[in-house]
Amino acid sequence: MYEHNGEKYFVVDSHMHYWNAGPDNWVPGAEQYAKGWIECFHAYQSLAPKETHWPIEKFMSYTEDDLMKDVFSDGYVDVAVFQPTYLKEWYKEGFNTTEKNAGLGEKHPGMFVLNTRFDPRDGDAGLDELKANVERYGSKGVKLYTAEWNDGSRGYKLTDPAAYRYLEKAQEYGIKNVHVHKGPTIWPLDKDAFDVSDIDHAATDFPELNFIVEHVGLPRIEDFCFMATQEPNVYAGLSVVIGGLMAARPHFFGKVMGELLFWVGEDKMTFGSDYGIWEPKWQIEGFVDWEFPDLPEFADYPRLGVEGKKKILGLNAAKLYDLKVPDELQLRDAEPAAQDDAKLVTQ
Amino acid sequence: MLSALDLVRDPELDEPITTLGFVASCHVSAAGDVVVRLRLPTYFCAPNFAFLMVADAYDVLAALPEVRTVDVTLEDHFAAAQINAGVAARAGFVAAFDGEAADELDELRRTFVSKAMLAGTDQVCRPLVATGTDPDALARLTLGDVPPSADLDRLRRRRAELGLRSDDGAALLVDPATGTPVAAAGVPQHLGFARLTRTGIEANTGICRGMLQHRYAGAGAGEEGPG
Numbered sequence: 090m091y092e093h094n095g096e097k098y099f100v101v102d103s104h105m106h107y108w109n110a111g112p113d114n115w116v117p118g119a120e121q122y123a124k125g126w127i128e129c130f131h132a133y134q135s136l137a138p139k140e141t142h143w144p145i146e147k148f149m150s151y152t153e154d155d156l157m158k159d160v161f162s163d164g165y166v167d168v169a170v171f172q173p174t175y176l177k178e179w180y181k182e183g184f185n186t187t188e189k190n191a192g193l194g195e196k197h198p199g200m201f202v203l204n205t206r207f208d209p210r211d212g213d214a215g216l217d218e219l220k221a222n223v224e225r226y227g228s229k230g231v232k233l234y235t236a237e238w239n240d241g242s243r244g245y246k247l248t249d250p251a252a253y254r255y256l257e258k259a260q261e262y263g264i265k266n267v268h269v270h271k272g273p274t275i276w277p278l279d280k281d282a283f284d285v286s287d288i289d290h291a292a293t294d295f296p297e298l299n300f301i302v303e304h305v306g307l308p309r310i311e312d313f314c315f316m317a318t319q320e321p322n323v324y325a326g327l328s329v330v331i332g333g334l335m336a337a338r339p340h341f342f343g344k345v346m347g348e349l350l351f352w353v354g355e356d357k358m359t360f361g362s363d364y365g366i367w368e369p370k371w372q373i374e375g376f377v378d379w380e381f382p383d384l385p386e387f388a389d390y391p392r393l394g395v396e397g398k399k400k401i402l403g404l405n406a407a408k409l410y411d412l413k414v415p416d417e418l419q420l421r422d423a424e425p426a427a428q429d430d431a432k433l434v435t436q
Numbered sequence: 437m438l439s440a441l442d443l444v445r446d447p448e449l450d451e452p453i454t455t456l457g458f459v460a461s462c463h464v465s466a467a468g469d470v471v472v473r474l475r476l477p478t479y480f481c482a483p484n485f486a487f488l489m490v491a492d493a494y495d496v497l498a499a500l501p502e503v504r505t506v507d508v509t510l511e512d513h514f515a516a517a518q519i520n521a522g523v524a525a526r527a528g529f530v531a532a533f534d535g536e537a538a539d540e541l542d543e544l545r546r547t548f549v550s551k552a553m554l555a556g557t558d559q560v561c562r563p564l565v566a567t568g569t570d571p572d573a574l575a576r577l578t579l580g581d582v583p584p585s586a587d588l589d590r591l592r593r594r595r596a597e598l599g600l601r602s603d604d605g606a607a608l609l610v611d612p613a614t615g616t617p618v619a620a621a622g623v624p625q626h627l628g629f630a631r632l633t634r635t636g637i638e639a640n641t642g643i644c645r646g647m648l649q650h651r652y653a654g655a656g657a658g659e660e661g662p663g
Binding site for chain 2: 121122125126128129132133135136307308309310311312314315333334337338341344345347348351352385386
């Protein structure tokens with residue numbers, strides 16, 4: 090919970106990690122990828138305020154104590170949602186696995202949501218693993234990393250027939266939320282994830298699943314917004330947006346937030362710190378304090394008030410994951426407008 | 437040499453590789469042998485974009501009459517060896533990434549020029565809207581009606597690259613895919629897309645600049661300060 094100016098915010102960090110990217114976990118022969126990958130991640134941390142930068146050694150393998158302190162004790166987070174990323178071609182035990190996250194989750198009941206993942210290229214064995222993970226950890230969400238290397242393949246799309254089969258099964262097993270990494274371009278070649286049209290198709294064909302587009306497709310936010318306006322079950326995951334822009338590029342942060350508020354709206358945006366890339370503390374404090382710069386170029390964007398910030402920082406994600414929110418942290422006027430009111434507004 | 441390299445743009449950011457700081461060094465010998473080293477914001481920058489920039493740099497330098505040989509090398513990138521060998525051999529992207537890439541990059545390039553055109557539309561139209569030009573009036577304007585500016589010149593160049601009309605008589609607002617003029621009713625949405633596209637490109641440029649500054653201490657050849 091974060092309290093500021095008499096307002097209390099229920100905070101759900103809907104996108105964070107517990108990884109091991111240290112040399113002890115590098116696959117022999119793939120060390121340059123394991124190393125290059127984590128160094129690339131580490132460079133992103135440089136976009137945070139200077140006093141929160143870590144040395145690369147800590148960044149590769151931060152500890153349980155680091156995480157609990159940074160996210161919960163110092164970071165105001167009420168519930169954190171783990172989003173696993175495997176990368177097993179480079180990291181022996183996986184970069185950030187369901188099991189590693191679950192180890193922490195089981196030690197601290199109620200503090201974590203344990204999402205799992207799948208890769209449609211893993212065939213029947215992958216479906217069995219997904220089912221087992223859902224049953225064991227109660228996962229309601231999956232994180233999909235469409236650019237992952239897998240046995241010679243450099244990526245997949247949600248529209249691949251195998252992915253559809255997985256989405257159907259995932260839904261049957263109890264998955265509700267599909268977090269898809271559509272972020273800064275990294276390694277895939279012409280399978281580069283630069284368009285989000287596969288989300289568009291899948292969201293239409295699976296109306297009962299929620300698709301949370303992590304990093305809002307940055308750096309191609311325009312493709313995401315064009316698509317998200319049409320799909321009621323598509324959400325904007327703000328990890329990287331806040332962590333990567335709010336401190337380093339505040340002017341563009343305002344514009345990106347403005348566009349997201351204009352096209353997607355405050356009811357469909359979720360906060361995620363992307364820990365351990367960035368700590369949640371400065372992001373939450375900065376976001377609650379944030380206002381549009383008083384400049385004409387920001388004038389035509391929808392304003393974001395305290396209620397909107399409460400939704401984005403936690404209430405929207407709480408709804409997606411059926412999390413219990415204490416009464417005092419709910420919105421004061423949570424009742425929807427009556428039909429008559431709605432008519433007056435549109436007439 | 438640097439002014440030739442000014443013509444090479446990051447396809448996605450629509451900005452020269454020189455001002456972005458991607459040119460680590462550029463040397464030319466008295467005999468006309470050019471050696472250029474390129475660098476990018478991260479080890480994992482998309483190889484298709486990287487390939488375009490290395491190949492374009494090679495082409496603009498090789499076209500200069502005073503140049504005898506050209507050596508353009510991308511440094512510190514996971515696919516540097518494949519890209520450098522592919523460009524040096526004048527092979528296409530598919531050949532350079534045998535078995536990993538299915539398409540040449542013309543379509544990719546066109547996609548980004550379309551976006552650059554939309555972003556340029558926002559740059560040109562924003563001052564007009566600020567002075568009270570309404571959607572009906574915007575839909576009637578031609579390129580020749582717009583006061584001259586660097587932004588307008590750039591918009592004309594991007595339209596020409598897409599094979600769209602860029603002469604004075606051409607409509608100011610056109611669909612980037614078809615060149616069809618935008619009707620008055622569609623103007624607000626068209627301008628919304630234009631503004632959004634510009635925001636995307638600018639936010640991306642901001643991230644790339646931040647990453648590059650963190651990665652390399654010194655400025656690149658021809659680099660401009662943070663935007």
